[in-house]
Every structure is written in C-alpha cells, then in structure tokens.
Amino acid sequence: HSIPNASIVIFGATGDLAHRKLFPALYQLYQKGHMKENFSVVGVSRKEYSHEEFQKDVYGAIEEHTPGAETEKIKKFASHFYYLKMDVTSEKSYHDLEELLNSLDRDYSTNGNRLYYLAMAPSFFGTIPTFLKSEGITNTEGWQRIVIEKPFGHDLPSATELNKEIQQSFNENDIYRIDHYLGKEMVQNIQVIRFGNAIFESIWNNKYIDSVQITSSETLGVEDRAPYYEKSGALLDMVQNHMLQMVMMVAMEPPGELKPEHIRDEKVKVLRSLRFFNEEEVQKNVVRAQYGEGKMKGETVPAYLNEDKVDPESKTETFVAAKLFIDNFRWTGVPFYIRTGKRMAVKSTEIVIQFKQGPMALYHANKEQYQPNLLRIHIQPDEGVSLTLNAKPKGDTSDLLPIDMSYNNQATADMNSPEAYEKLIHDCLLGKSTYFTRWDEVALSWEFIDRITSAWHNNPDASLTHYESGSMGPVEADEMLQRDGHSWWEPT
Ligand code: BG6
Numbered sequence: 001h002s003i004p005n006a007s008i009v010i011f012g013a014t015g016d017l018a019h020r021k022l023f024p025a026l027y028q029l030y031q032k033g034h035m036k037e038n039f040s041v042v043g044v045s046r047k048e049y050s051h052e053e054f055q056k057d058v059y060g061a062i063e064e065h066t067p068g069a070e071t072e073k074i075k076k077f078a079s080h081f082y083y084l085k086m087d088v089t090s091e092k093s094y095h096d097l098e099e100l101l102n103s104l105d106r107d108y109s110t111n112g113n114r115l116y117y118l119a120m121a122p123s124f125f126g127t128i129p130t131f132l133k134s135e136g137i138t139n140t141e142g143w144q145r146i147v148i149e150k151p152f153g154h155d156l157p158s159a160t161e162l163n164k165e166i167q168q169s170f171n172e173n174d175i176y177r178i179d180h181y182l183g184k185e186m187v188q189n190i191q192v193i194r195f196g197n198a199i200f201e202s203i204w205n206n207k208y209i210d211s212v213q214i215t216s217s218e219t220l221g222v223e224d225r226a227p228y229y230e231k232s233g234a235l236l237d238m239v240q241n242h243m244l245q246m247v248m249m250v251a252m253e254p255p256g257e258l259k260p261e262h263i264r265d266e267k268v269k270v271l272r273s274l275r276f277f278n279e280e281e282v283q284k285n286v287v288r289a290q291y292g293e294g295k296m297k298g299e300t301v302p303a304y305l306n307e308d309k310v311d312p313e314s315k316t317e318t319f320v321a322a323k324l325f326i327d328n329f330r331w332t333g334v335p336f337y338i339r340t341g342k343r344m345a346v347k348s349t350e351i352v353i354q355f356k357q358g359p360m361a362l363y364h365a366n367k368e369q370y371q372p373n374l375l376r377i378h379i380q381p382d383e384g385v386s387l388t389l390n391a392k393p394k395g396d397t398s399d400l401l402p403i404d405m406s407y408n409n410q411a412t413a414d415m416n417s418p419e420a421y422e423k424l425i426h427d428c429l430l431g432k433s434t435y436f437t438r439w440d441e442v443a444l445s446w447e448f449i450d451r452i453t454s455a456w457h458n459n460p461d462a463s464l465t466h467y468e469s470g471s472m473g474p475v476e477a478d479e480m481l482q483r484d485g486h487s488w489w490e491p492t
C-alpha cells in the first residue's frame with residue numbers, strides 16, 4: 001500500500017518524542033519508499049524558529065537516531081518540513097496554520113488530506129481539536145485524522161471529558177489513540193502465533209493453561225520526567241495502557257475477520273470480563289512499590305525519593321505487580337500475573353504462557369528436573385518465541401532434560417528503535433486503526449484502574465513497599481505468586 005499525499009502537522013515538534021521517535025519514523029517510511037515526494041510536515045511549537053532552523057533540527061535528529069542514513073537523502077527528506085510558531089490557545093495562530101496548510105496543499109497536491117499529531121502536553125489535547133474544527137482547518141475535501149499520545153486523561157471522568165471534546169471535532173474513526181506497545185512487532189505477532197497455529201489455539205484455554213505472566217521491566221529510573229511521573233506512577237504510566245493491551249492480545253477470542261473493528265471488538269470483550277477489584281481485592285492482588293537505592297552495573301544509583309524533582313515524601317509507585325482474573329469461559333481459573341517497574345535488573349518485556357502438567361505424572365520422579373511447558377513470547381530486547389519441552393538426555397538414564405525450541409526474529413540492537421512508531425504512523429496514514437485503542441477500551445481500562453487508585457488513596461501507607469534498584473521487584477510480588485504455588489519466570 002502506498003501512502004496517499006498528505007500534510008502532517010506535529011504539535012510539539014521541538015519536543016523529545018518528535019526528535020527521538022517521530023522524525024526517525026517518518027524518515028524510515030520515506031527512505032523505504034512508502035512515502036513519496038508528495039507530503040509535507042508542519043512542525044508546531046511556541047518557540048521562535050525559521051523553516052531552515054527547523055529543517056536543521058530534523059536533519060540532526062535523523063543523523064543521531066538513524067545510523068547509516070545518507071546525507072543527501074536526509075536533506076531531501078528535511079526539505080519537506082516547515083515550521084510554525086503557534087500559541088495553541090489563540091484563534092489567530094490557527095489562521096496562520098490554515099494559510100500555511102492551504103499553500104502546502106497546493107504545492108504538494110495533498111488533496112486536503114491532513115494528519116494532526118498531538119505530541120505535546122496533555123492539557124492541550126482537548127483545545128487543539130476544538131480550534132482545528134472551529135477555525136475551519138478540518139474543512140477540506142480530504143481526510144482529517146488526529147493522533148493522540150498518552151496519557152488519555154488521568155482517570156475515567158477526565159478521559160470521558162477529553163473524549164467528548166475531541167469527538168465534537170473528529171469522528172471516532174478518525175481518532176487514533178496511540179499505544180506504542182501495539183506497534184511492537186511481537187505484540188502484533190501474538191495474534192498470528194495464536195490464530196495461525198492450530199496446535200496453540202486448541203490448547204489456549206483453562207483446560208491446558210495453568211497461568212500467564214507478563215513482565216515489562218526497565219532499568220532506567222525516572223530520569224528527568226519526575227514532574228509527570230510523580231502524578232502518574234507505574235499504574236497509570238504502564239498498566240492502564242501497555243500492560244492491559246498485552247493482556248487483551250493474549251486473552252482475546254479469535255476475530256471473525258482481520259478487520260479493525262472485529263479485532264477491537266474482541267479485545268474490548270476481554271476488559272468486560274476482567275474482574276474489577278474492590279478495596280479488599282486490591283490489597284490482596286495488587287502490589288505497589290518504589291525503588292530504593294541499589295547497584296546497577298556496579299554503580300550505586302539513588303532511591304526514587306532522592307531523584308531530581310521528586311517529593312522526598314512521595315508515595316508514587318515505580319513498580320506494580322498484579323494478579324488479574326478474566327471471568328469468562330476460556331479463562332476462569334487462570335491467573336494473569338503482570339509486573340512492571342523502573343530500575344529493575346534488566347530491560348525486558350516478555351509474556352510467558354505456563355501450561356498445565358499432563359494427566360499422569362509418569363516423569364515426575366525427579367521433581368526438580370521436571371519443567372512445565374512454557375511458551376515465551378519475547379517482545380524486547382530480543383524478538384521471538386520459544387517453547388520449553390521435556391526430553392531425555394542421551395544415554396541410559398531416567399533423567400529429564402528441558403529443551404528449548406526457539407525462534408529469534410532478530411535482536412533489535414537499538415532499544416530506542418522507532419519501529420513501533422513507524423508502523424503506527426504508517427497505519428494511520430493508510431487509515432488502518434487496528435492497532436490503536438478505541439474509546440470503549442480506554443474507558444473500561446480506566447474503570448479498572450480507578451478502583452485501584454482509589455483503594456490506594458484510601459490507604460496510602462499500608463500499600464506501598466520498596467525494592468532495591470537492580471532487583472526484580474519487592475518480595476511482596478514474589479509472595480503473591482508463592483501463595484499460589486507459583487514463582488516469576490525470569491526473563492531469558
Ligand atoms: C512509556 C512510558 O509509555 O513507555 C515510559 O511513559 C516507559 O515511562 C516506556 O519507559 C517504555 O517503553 P518501551 O518501548 O521502552 O518498553
């Protein structure tokens with residue numbers, strides 16, 4: 001599919017996301033030939049900049065984040081970029097934008113197709129679409145799509161209000177709420193592994209699956225993001241979006257067709273079956289913790305409380321582990337354990353499906369050697385799938401030997417790979433919304449999360465524990481699994 005001619009407006013064009021992810025992603029689409037010459041990008045922010053300065057900036061970002069990119073190619077790419085200083089709360093600014101876009105429509109024969117990418121402070125997520133409509137900018141012959149970064153609200157009421165505001169200017173079909181985990185190669189692959197292989201689909205249920213674990217651990221700390229992170233914490237930063245998205249992908253029913261609405265319908269049904277906790281259940285099934293000082297690669301790193309711009313009394317969690325229940329025919333009785341945190345021992349995202357033991361314990365004589373079958377989906381840094389089986393070592397022995405059948409997609413050397421963004425922007429330009437979150441998904445995920453937030457709010461001290469930086473989280477997270485006779489499978 002080739003991308004139709006269009007103008008892309010990036011609000012927040014001088015920010016970190018634009019530099020690290022969006023420019024490199026667009027460049028990839030360009031150099032792979034998906035985007036031909038008929039496109040323009042308008043960068044918007046409050047800074048005073050000329051087109052030339054902005055193009056230099058774009059050039060620098062590609063050079064930095066795309067090793068091996070050719071100078072001439074980058075220059076040609078950057079020549080499609082224009083800059084506009086805007087106060088996004090003033091009407092007048094939108095008139096300037098309209099004028100610029102109209103002239104770019106002519107120069108690049110875009111047919112009025114426009115994509116607006118909101119990569120700036122969430123407080124403007126409602127304001128911008130409202131002005132885009134009221135000032136007539138969305139009133140062209142072509143399509144109008146809007147991409148909204150996270151966070152989409154901070155609880156259900158705020159998300160609902162934001163959504164109402166955006167829907168007054170854009171149709172639901174044209175609203176692309178981004179969750180970059182859905183752009184990851186192996187997250188998209190879950191569906192293919194499941195529905196493309198009869199051997200898995202037939203055992204993908206509570207008869208054969210014992211439990212599911214999803215771990216997304218990070219080594220970085222809060223870095224310079226405390227002003228945002230202090231208010232969000234790991235629950236809002238990772239669980240409400242990325243972790244629940246992975247749960248949905250693992251647990252959804254097969255869609256009737258591979259169309260966006262079919263897939264999204266099945267995903268949202270998972271959230272409808274997800275058990276929403278009361279306060280007591282939150283205490284039992286959700287662990288929250290904050291990192292203390294510790295060693296990472298031999299260096300001592302500070303506790304969260306000593307990080308720049310963090311309140312020394314902060315109760316913000318940097319780690320969450322939870323035991324989730326999906327109360328439907330397929331999953332009743334199968335716990336979904338999830339955990340995510342900062343300053344953990346490794347940077348890794350992995351899904352582990354643990355299968356039940358067979359009906360007769362013929363080979364369990366040596367319990368230590370017996371391993372349950374595990375299907376691991378490696379999302380990052382390695383991309384692949386592996387299946388652990390039991391076999392026998394060579395020779396006359398009754399020993400068991402766990403063997404691994406594995407497929408490695410290709411190790412992504414660069415963790416900041418723009419790949420996920422590249423895929424998602426590509427989809428959006430083609431009008432494919434499968435891997436974007438629909439409003440009903442967002443609403444239900446907030447409903448689930450809000451109950452946890454309020455339980456913690458009512459009991460702030462009792463529920464926060466600590467873990468050492470460089471570890472895999474607090475003992476409470478281990479104990480939660482031990483109570484069920486389980487333990488966390490460490491990333492491989
Ligand atoms: C972002 C969070 O959404 O995801 C960050 O705001 C987190 O705090 C990041 O570091 C993790 O993404 P990835 O792709 O590196 O796993």
